[in-house]
Amino acid sequence: MNRPPSLRTARRGLALVAGALAVLGLLVACGDQEPGSVAKEPDGTVAGADQLTACPSVQSRPAVAKALPDISLPCLGKGPDTRLADLRGPLVINVWAQWCGPCREEAPYLAELHRKAGGKLQLLGIDYIDTRPDLAVKFAIEQHWDYPHLADRDKQLQQPLKIGGPPLTVFVDKDGAVAYVHRKPITSQHELDQLVKDKLGVGL
Missing domain, CATH: 1.20.5 (Single alpha-helices involved in coiled-coils or other helix-helix interfaces)
Known part of the structure; x- marks a missing residue:
């Protein structure tokens, strides 16, 4: 029934x-922890952040022609926010993301550049529109990127630097002016070293 x-x-x-x-x-x-949520330390900081090179305090400086955007970004690791317009070179800024395949391919060249440069040149990384800063920290550590990194999660640099997507590499001269923006992946150590020499006058 x-x-x-x-x-x-x-x-x-x-x-x-x-x-x-x-x-x-x-x-x-x-x-x-929900899938895709960010791993945190007990104090609330991103997991592994203390293993990255800390972002230093940067002295406030007057504006210069062709300067970096007047935007402040937080440190991916430990340290204060950094106002990009205050930075002076010679400096190489690499815009990257841990989810970006070409960024992973060029990563060893940046690590080697930093190793060879010594006191001749500074490097700075910017983790771009990354929803997993813990994975970004892990990636930077694995790549032996022993230089400071900032985070631009809200695409603040998209308009000023005309970023279509990472990777993007900016060359800043000693006066703080943007000498050149490389809008494609670095494909070899020789290419990166040559760009540093040609755009910033720094031989390695």
């Missing part, structure tokens, strides 16, 4: 509730 429709509906509803409770229980058992 067929059950009344109302009884079938009630049983179906109970089954759905039971299924939802089972899923909820599984999620609780797996922990309170």
Whole structure:
């Protein structure tokens, strides 16, 4: 004999509730971190941030012609926010993201440049529109990028630097003027070293 429709509906509803409770229980058992959420240290900072080179305090300076955008960005690791217009070179700024394939390919060239440059040249990284700063920190550590990194999660630099997407590399001279913007991946160590020599006059 067929059950009344109302009884079938009630049983179906109970089954759905039971299924939802089972899923909820599984999620609780797996922990309170949602998929894709950012791993944090107990003090609330991004996991691994203390392993990155800290961002230094930069002296406030008057504006110069062809300067970097007058925008302040937070440090990806530890340290104060940095006002880009205050920076002086010779300086190489690399805009990157851990989700960007070409950024990963050019990463060793930047690490080697920093190793060879010594006191002749400064490097600065900017992690761009990255929703997982913990993975960005992990990537920077794995690549031995032993120089400071900032974070631009809200695309503040998109308009001023005309960023279509990472990677992008900016060459800043000793006076703080943008000497050149390289809008494609670095494909070899020789190419990067030559750009530094040609655009900033720094031989390695």
